[in-house]
Amino acid sequence: MSQAADPVKVVKQEVGKAAADRVRSHSIVGLGTGSTTAYAVQFIGDRLKRGELEDVVGIPTSFQAEVLAKQYGIPLATLDAVERIDVAIDGADEVDPQKNLIKGGGAAHTREKVVDAAAESFVVVVDSGKLVSRLGESFLLPVEVIPMALAPVTRAIANLGGTAELRMGVKKAGPVITDQGNLVLDVKFDQIADPGELERALNNIPGVLENGLFVGVADIVLVGEIVDGQPRVREF
Structure with missing residues (x-):
């Protein structure tokens, strides 16, 4: 090409x-x-x-x-x-x-x-x-979650102001599974005013392994x- x-x-x-x-x-x-x-x-x-x-x-x-x-x-x-x-x-x-x-x-x-x-x-x-100009403008924030904690993590993210959606596979039935065997939530925040604070808050939720903010x-x-x-x- x-x-x-x-x-x-x-x-x-x-x-x-x-x-x-x-x-x-x-x-x-x-x-x-x-x-x-x-x-x-x-x-x-x-x-x-x-x-x-x-x-x-x-x-x-x-x-x-x-x-x-x-x-x-x-x-x-x-x-x-x-x-x-x-x-x-x-x-x-x-x-x-x-x-x-x-x-x-x-x-x-x-x-x-x-x-x-x-x-x-x-x-x-x-x-x-x-x-x-500001993180979260065009891309959802990925959060890796251990499978058994999916429901409580989703609720905790909602309390932080985020709307979480389970990432589903493409050309695969069911959700995306990470190399660690976990699930990924793609989270929409209206705005991410303080990326460092949000990174820490998300990682403090029990069941969250890591999130996609690199601060x-x-x-x-x-x-x-x-x-x-x-x-x-x-x-x-």
């Missing part, structure tokens, strides 16, 4: 490549989940194959990331086996002006938060359509966009 026919794909490729170019030899890299991060994983693999990089180990945040890393020849390890993560590369569903994020469109936000928060540098890769975690945001018909990557 030509660039003109699919500019979004080209932008995702360019921002993924820009993130992959930041990876150095002898480093441990958190590998995020999603379509843009998938290009970063591909380009890291390409650099290893060409000999531009050596001794790079990936920490996957999901089964998808694990499969892609193996496909592109990136050696993998677990958090138990490493003492540090040098850089994590991951996407986002929304980014606000303070570099706070909503993540979890792929239902991998719990593992992503563990890896991204542990990294010395967390690089976010997005296209310009993910930039918002104060992102270090660098790389934004892909089309300028004068050409793809461009800028640091946000």
Whole structure:
């Protein structure tokens, strides 16, 4: 497909490549989940194959990331086996002006938060359509819940002003199941005035494993966009 026919794909490729170019030899890299991060994983693999990089180990945040890393020849390890993560590369569903994020469109936000928060540098890769003035403008907030707590968690979220809907599978009967075997509630808030406070309040509900607010975690945001018909990557 030509660039003109699919500019979004080209932008995702360019921002993924820009993130992959930041990876150095002898480093441990958190590998995020999603379509843009998938290009970063591909380009890291390409650099290893060409000999531009050596001794790079990936920490996957999901089964998808694990499969892609193996496909592109990136050696993998677990958090138990490493003492540090040098850089994590991951996407986002929304980014606000303070570099706070909503993540979890792929239902991998719990593992992503563990890896991204542990990294010395967390690089976010997005296209310009993910930039918002306030979190929650265009994307529902994912909350991972253990199955037996679904009803009380839904009520507790309502008390916080949120409307929760169980995420259902596509091409699958029944709800989405996370890599941890849990359920995902997609929550609509009329406004998220204080993302940090809401993140803490949601995570204090018994039965909630993690939510998709990433507050104060992102270090660098790389934004892909089309300028004068050409793809461009800028640091946000």
